[in-house]
Amino acid sequence: xxxxxxxxxxxxxxxxxxxxxxxxxxxxxxxxxxxxxxxxxxxxxxxxxxxxxxxxxxxxxxxxxxxxxxxxxxxxxxxxxxxxxxxxxxxxxxxxxxxxxxxxxxxxxxxxxxxxxxxxxxxxxxxxxxxxxxxxxxxxxxxxxxxxxxxxxxxxxxxxxxxxxxxxxxxxxxxxxxxxxxxxxxxxxxxxxxxxxxxxxxxxxxxxxxxxxxxxxxxxxxxxxxxxxxxxxxxxxxxxxxxxxxxxxxxxxxxxxxxxxxxxxxxxxxxxxxxxxxxxxxxxxxxxxxxxxxxxxxxxxxxxxxxxxxxxxxxxxxxxxxxxxxxxxxxxxxxxxxxxxxxxxxxxxxxxxxxxxxxxxxxxxxxxxxxxxxxxxxxxxxxxxxxxxxxxxxxxxxxxxxxxxxxxxxxxxxxxxxxxxxxxxxxxxxxxxxxxxxxxxx
Amino acid sequence: xxxxxxxxxxxxxxxxxxxxxxxxxxxxxxxxxxxxxxxxxxxxxxxxxxxxxxxxxxxxxxxxxxxxxxxxxxxxxxxxxxxxxxxxxxxxxxxxxxxxxxxxxxxxxxxxxxxxxxxxxxxxxxxxxxxxxxxxxxxxxxxxxxxxxxxxxxxxxxxxxxxxxxxxxxxxxxxxxxxxxxxxxxxxxxxxxxxxxxxxxxxxxxxxxxxxxxxxxxxxxxxxxxxxxxxxxxxxxxxxxxxxxxxxxxxxxxxxxxxxxxxxxxxxxxxxxxxxxxxxxxxxxxxxxxxxxxxxxxxxxxxxxxxxxxxxxxxxxxxxxxxxxxxx
Numbered sequence: 001x002x003x004x005x006x007x008x009x010x011x012x013x014x015x016x017x018x019x020x021x022x023x024x025x026x027x028x029x030x031x032x033x034x035x036x037x038x039x040x041x042x043x044x045x046x047x048x049x050x051x052x053x054x055x056x057x058x059x060x061x062x063x064x065x066x067x068x069x070x071x072x073x074x075x076x077x078x079x080x081x082x083x084x085x086x087x088x089x090x091x092x093x094x095x096x097x098x099x100x101x102x103x104x105x106x107x108x109x110x111x112x113x114x115x116x117x118x119x120x121x122x123x124x125x126x127x128x129x130x131x132x133x134x135x136x137x138x139x140x141x142x143x144x145x146x147x148x149x150x151x152x153x154x155x156x157x158x159x160x161x162x163x164x165x166x167x168x169x170x171x172x173x174x175x176x177x178x179x180x181x182x183x184x185x186x187x188x189x190x191x192x193x194x195x196x197x198x199x200x201x202x203x204x205x206x207x208x209x210x211x212x213x214x215x216x217x218x219x220x221x222x223x224x225x226x227x228x229x230x231x232x233x234x235x236x237x238x239x240x241x242x243x244x245x246x247x248x249x250x251x252x253x254x255x256x257x258x259x260x261x262x263x264x265x266x267x268x269x270x271x272x273x274x275x276x277x278x279x280x281x282x283x284x285x286x287x288x289x290x291x292x293x294x295x296x297x298x299x300x301x302x303x304x305x306x307x308x309x310x311x312x313x314x315x316x317x318x319x320x321x322x323x324x325x326x327x328x329x330x331x332x333x334x335x336x337x338x339x340x341x342x343x344x345x346x347x348x349x350x351x352x353x354x355x356x357x358x359x360x361x362x363x364x365x366x367x368x369x370x371x372x373x374x375x376x377x378x379x380x381x382x383x384x385x386x387x388x389x390x391x392x393x394x395x396x397x398x399x400x401x402x403x404x405x406x407x408x409x410x411x412x413x414x415x416x417x418x419x420x421x422x423x424x425x426x427x428x429x430x431x432x433x434x435x436x437x438x439x440x441x442x
Numbered sequence: 443x444x445x446x447x448x449x450x451x452x453x454x455x456x457x458x459x460x461x462x463x464x465x466x467x468x469x470x471x472x473x474x475x476x477x478x479x480x481x482x483x484x485x486x487x488x489x490x491x492x493x494x495x496x497x498x499x500x501x502x503x504x505x506x507x508x509x510x511x512x513x514x515x516x517x518x519x520x521x522x523x524x525x526x527x528x529x530x531x532x533x534x535x536x537x538x539x540x541x542x543x544x545x546x547x548x549x550x551x552x553x554x555x556x557x558x559x560x561x562x563x564x565x566x567x568x569x570x571x572x573x574x575x576x577x578x579x580x581x582x583x584x585x586x587x588x589x590x591x592x593x594x595x596x597x598x599x600x601x602x603x604x605x606x607x608x609x610x611x612x613x614x615x616x617x618x619x620x621x622x623x624x625x626x627x628x629x630x631x632x633x634x635x636x637x638x639x640x641x642x643x644x645x646x647x648x649x650x651x652x653x654x655x656x657x658x659x660x661x662x663x664x665x666x667x668x669x670x671x672x673x674x675x676x677x678x679x680x681x682x683x684x685x686x687x688x689x690x691x692x693x694x695x696x697x698x699x700x701x702x703x704x705x706x707x708x709x710x711x712x713x714x715x716x717x718x719x720x721x722x723x724x725x726x727x728x729x730x731x732x733x734x735x736x737x738x739x740x741x742x743x744x745x746x747x748x749x750x751x752x753x754x755x756x757x758x759x760x761x762x763x764x765x766x767x768x769x770x
Contacts, residue, residue: 055555055564077553077564078564176535182535182538182539237754243766244534244535245481245534245766246753246757246765246766248481248535248538249686249690249749249753249766250749250750250753250754252483252683252686252746252749253683253746253747253748253749253750253751253752253753254746254750255746256680256683256742256743256745256746256749257743257744257746257747257750258746259743259746260739260740260742260743260746261739261743263736263739264732264736264739264743375542375543375546378539378543379543382536382539386535386536410556411554411555411556413550413553413554413555413556414550414551414554416546416550417546417547417550417551420543420544420546420547421547423539423540423543424528424529424540424543424544425528427528427529427532427536427540428527428528431531431532431536
C-alpha cells in the first residue's frame with residue numbers, strides 16, 4: 001500500500017517535472033545567446049537616477065525606428081532599463097513622462113526624446129536622460145493635494161491592476177476552498193501563462209502567433225498543467241491525509257523548483273510581447289490611457305462576468321460553491337468532489353495564466369512576475385476571505401486601488417507594502433476577511 | 443572530476459559562517475515551529491531586524507558595537523511583540539501569510555531610497571562592525587588542513603559563532619525541558635486543551651515568537667558582522683524557505699536538529715555547486731544543455747525539489763524528528 005503510493009508519487013513527480021521541462025525546453029534556444037544568431041541582439045540601455053529621489057523605477061521607455069516602435073523597456077528597481085532593438089541602426093529613444101513618479105521630472109521637460117541614437121554592431125548603446133533639479137519638491141508641492149488628473153489616472157491604473165489581481169487570485173481561493181491547500185506555487189502558474197504566451201507570440205524560435213492565439217494556447221496549456229498537478233501531486237497527497245502545513249511546505253518547494261527552472265530557460269531580462277511593446281497613449285479628458293490597458297480590462301471584466309455566471313447559474317457552479325463551503329457535506333449530498341477539485345484546478349490555473357498574460361502585457365514578461373504578485377494575490381484572497389468564490393474579486397480590486405493610489409503620496413517602491421500592511425491590519429480587526437464568515441472554535 | 447574537492451569544499455561550508463548563522467536562525471525556527479507549532483515563514487525578517495537595528499545605531503548614531511548589537515536584539519524583540527499582536531490569534535495559514543508579509547514589508551522599507559539616509563537604501567550600510575575585528579585575539583595567518591582552511595578573520599567570526607550556537611542550544615534545552623517548555627509543547631499538540639487548563643496561550647506564543655526571533659536576530663548580526671555589510675538583498679523571503687529545508691533535514695522538534703540540518707544543508711548546497719561546476723566544464727556533454735552561469739539557479743531549483751521530496755517521503759528528517767504535520 002505504502003510502496004504503491006510512493007511509486008505513484010515518484011511517477012507523478014517525474015511526470016510533472018517532465019511536463020514542465022518539455023513545455024519549456026524550447027525556450028532556452030530563444031534565450032541562449034552564445035553562438036547563435038540571437039547573439040547579434042543589441043540594446044539601448046541606461047539608468048534613471050534622480051539626485052533627489054534616487055533610482056527611478058517603473059518608467060516606460062521605447063525605441064523607435066522611423067515612426068515604428070521597435071522595442072520598449074521599463075526601468076527596474078535599480079533605475080536601469082534595457083531596450084532590445086532589432087539590430088544596428090539609428091533610433092530615437094522616447095521616455096514616457098507620465099510614468100515618472102511624482103516629484104521626479106526631466107531636467108528639460110521638453111526633452112522626452114533622444115534623436116539619432118546610433119547603435120553599432122554587437123555593442124550596446126548607453127543613453128542618458130537627465131533627471132532632477134526641477135524635481136526638487138518645493139515645500140508647498142508636498143503639501144498640495146494631488147491634482148485631479150493624477151488621481152484619475154491612478155484610479156484607472158488601479159482598476160486595471162485590480163482586475164488582473166482578481167483574475168489571478170480566483171484559483172488560489174477556490175483551491176483553498178475545496179482542498180484546504182494554501183498554494184505557494186500559485187504565483188508560478190501566473191508566470192507560466194506569461195512565459196508560454198511570450199514563447200508562442202514573441203520568442204525568437206516560437207511560431208510568432210498573434211498574442212490572442214498565443215494567449216489562448218498558453219491559458220489552455222496552463223489549465224492542463226493544473227490538471228496534471230492535481231492528479232499527480234496534490235490528490236495523492238490529500239488521499240494520504242497529508243496535513244495542512246506539510247502541503248504548504250510542498251507547495252513552497254514546488255514554487256522554488258518551477259521558478260528557478262523558469263530562469264534557467266528564460267533568463268532574467270524583462271521582455272515585452274512583440275505586439276504590445278509600446279503604445280501611444282490615448283488622452284480622454286483628464287485620463288491618459290493605453291489601448292492595451294483597455295484590452296486587458298475588457299477581457300478581465302468579460303471573463304469575471306462569465307465566471308460569476310457559471311458559478312451562479314450552472315450545476316457545476318453550485319457544486320463548486322457547495323464544495324468550498326463544506327466539503328464533507330457536499331460529498332455526502334452526492335457531489336463528485338474529486339471531479340469538482342479537478343475542475344477547480346484547471347479553471348484556477350487557466351485564470352492565473354490569463355492574469356499573468358494580462359500583467360505581462362502591461363509591464364513586460366519576467367521570470368518572477370508571479371512570485372512578485374504572490375503576496376498581493378495572498379493579500380487579495382485573505383482580504384476577500386480565504387476560500388470564498390467572490391472574495392478575490394473584492395480583494396483584488398481593493399489591492400489594486402490601494403497600491404496604485406498610494407503612489408500619490410508615498411514613493412512607488414512601497415506600492416505593495418501598503419497592500420500587505422493593510423492585510424495585517426484587516427486581520428487584526430476582521431480575521432475572517434471581508435466576505436468570509438467567522439469560524440467557531442471548538 | 444575531483445571528488446576530493448567536492449567533499450572538502452562541502453565540509454568547509456558545513457562549518458563556515460553561513461552554516462553557523464543558519465543554525466542559530468533555525469534553532470529559533472525550531473522553537474517557533476517545532477516546539478510551539480507556529481508556522482512562521484518570515485524568520486528572515488528577524489535577521490533583518492537584528493542586522494539593521496545594529497547597523498543603523500552604529501552608523502547613524504555612532505553607538506559602540508556592543509550597544510549596537512544590543513539594539514539589534516531589542517529590534518527583534520519589538521518585532522516579535524508587534525508581529526504577535528495580529529498574527530498569534532490566527533490560524534496557521536493566516537499566521538504564515540502575515541509573517542511572510544511582515545518580512546517583505548521590512549525588506550521593501552529598508553531598501554527604499556526614501557530612507558536612504560537611515561538604511562542606505564539599495565546599497566545598504568557598510569563597515570559598521572570593524573571594531574569587532576580590532577579585538578580579534580587570533581594572530582594573523584591561515585589555519586586548517588589542506589583546502590579546509592580559514593584565515594584569522596574568518597576563524598574569529600566562526601569561533602564566536604559556534605560559541606553562540608552552543609549557548610543557544612544550551613539555553614533552548616533548559617527552556618524546553620522547563621515547565622515553560624512543557625506549556626509550549628502542549629500548545630503545539632492541543633491549543634484548546636492548554637487553554638482549558640488555564641494557560642494564557644497567547645502570552646506563551648508571544649514569548650516563543652520573541653525568543654526564536656532573538657535567535658534569528660543573532661543570526662542576522664553574525665552574517666552582517668561577517669560581511670561587515672548589511673544590504674536588503676540578503677533578506678529575501680526565499681531564505682526562510684532554506685531554513686525550513688535545514689529544519690526538516692535535521693528533524694523538527696529535535697534539540698540538535700537545527701545544527702545538524704544547517705550543516706547538512708550547506709554541505710549539500712556547496713558540494714552540489716562544485717559538482718555541477720565540474721560537470722558543466724566548457725566542452726563537456728553537460729555544457730551543451732546547461733550553461734555555467736545557470737548553476738546558481740539550478741541549485742535553487744534542486745533545493746525546491748529536495749524540500750518537496752523530503753516532506754513527501756521523509757518528513758521526519760535524517761535523524762528522525764517529528765513530521766511537519768505532527769509539529770502543528
